Structure formats: structure tokens, C-alpha cells
Amino acid sequence: MTPNMVPSAYRGVSVARVDRLVSESGLRRHFLGREAYRRTRFLVVRDDEGDTALLRVEKDSDEPLFSPIASFEVLGPPGECAYIVAPEADTAVPSTLARIALSRAPGVRAVVVEGMYGHVSFIVNPDPLRLAVQEIVPPEPPKLFDQVRRLLDVAEDLPPILPVADTVTFQELASLTPAVRYLLPCGGSGVTVAGVHTAYLDQRPELQEWTLLGCARSRDIHEWFYGECAATVEICPRLRTRDPRVPTLTKCCLLEDRIEHCDGSVVVPWGATLGQVREALQEVARRWEPSWRPV
């Protein structure tokens, strides 16, 4: 069973109506020898009872405008095929097809989606790659996770990917090392730690007794400003412990203009652009879904 089967850009998906979907032999009697348009490769068959089947059809020839159907394979028999109407969905995007399949027809083998512009597409055996996206919050939603979601919404050329936020809060990190005052990297983030004084490194405040909630880059800046190191709670997502078997996208304060991969994770710069995040998702696909192709 090929997972995540979706049609290629030239979808060739046609919708046919029958009175009643009963059996494969019934489909055979109805469709074998019947003319299909030269671009048609898949048939979504719907009946009056609301049942749906999905067929992959072979025609005698793809040359003439129409040609008789010579054979077909049932990708989704009635009872194992759902038809979902989702007007907000771009059905050319594999991740969108997978997300809709899992949320609206969980456990169903073949899911046909009628989306934006009335376009119809499908996914068979939906099993998207779960990608852990490591982030620190606030902001909420975390930026990298939000960028991933926005890119996957239009990623026509990537395999189905389902991002899963793997977050830790500044508050949780601070609780690892209780202090009377914390120094945070950036005032613009609006981050505070409940019940404790906070100062912000980017405002270059007077040196005080504090614990830095920061990364290697913040430590360097602290040393530059004050000539000494501060007690630090490390916040760089890249340094979080992780299961190397779980595909992970993370970010690092020390990367500036490129992405890296190591130990089962792809790493982008802290303030990655959408272009860099797209590049990282392409790397994720190369590493964890190298053989996936649309059909």
C-alpha cells in the first residue's frame, strides 16, 4: 500500500455519476468500454445514496480526444472512500489533502476532496510526515511554526507534512533556575517572567545581578557590553534534547544566512525568512520522504 498517493499537477480527475454503487462487477459493467476524455486518469464515481468510489483508469489510447476505458483499478471501494467538501482547501496541495483526510475522514483509505474553485482531488492511504517544530513561546503562535503552516498551505511540490508544535515557554525555562531578576534578549518580544524583575539585553541596561535567559549569541553580546559572563539558562531550541528518530525542524541563534542539518533535525536561523523555511522544508522532504512522488 503506497502511502500518501495523490495525483500529479495534471490531475486528470473526473467525476462520474451512477444511480447506485454496488460492487466491483457493477462498476466493471458500467465503465469498461465507456469513453473517457484523453486527460482522464482517475474517476471519482458518486451515487445517489452519497457513496463514492475512486478508480484509476487505463484507456485504449491517450491520443484521440476520447477513448474507451480498457481497465481500471479500484483505489477506493465504496465504504472505504469519503467525499469531503472543503471550499477553503487548495486541492493541489498534498499537505492540505492529508490534513483534511485526517481531520474530516479519519481512518478512511481513500479521501476525495472538493475544494477551492470546485476542483476535485484525492489522497489514498493518508499518512503525512509528522514534523516536530521546536520553538520557544511567546509569541503565540510561535513564528517558525506559523511560517511552516503558511508555507505548507501552498506547497504543491512537497509530500504531505503535518507540523506538530514542540514548544517550551520562557516561564518554564526560568523555573529551572530561580532568580530575582532575569535578563531577556529582546524587549520587543514583550516577554516577562511572572513575579520577577526583567531587563532586556537589547536595551543595554546598567549591569545588575541577573540570570540571562538566552543563547550563545546573547552570551557573546553580554560579554561585549559588560566584559563578563552572566549566569545563563540556555534557550536555543537547537540544544533541546530530542528523539533523533523524530523528524525535527528547529532554529539556532548562531546561524545567520544558511540552514543546516544534524542529528535528525534541520536547523534554520533564529529569524529565518520564509525563503529559508521553504528551503528547510525541501530538505526535510529529501531526508525523510525521498521516494514520495505524485502519481
Ligand SMILES: [Zn+2]
Ligand atoms: Zn543556537
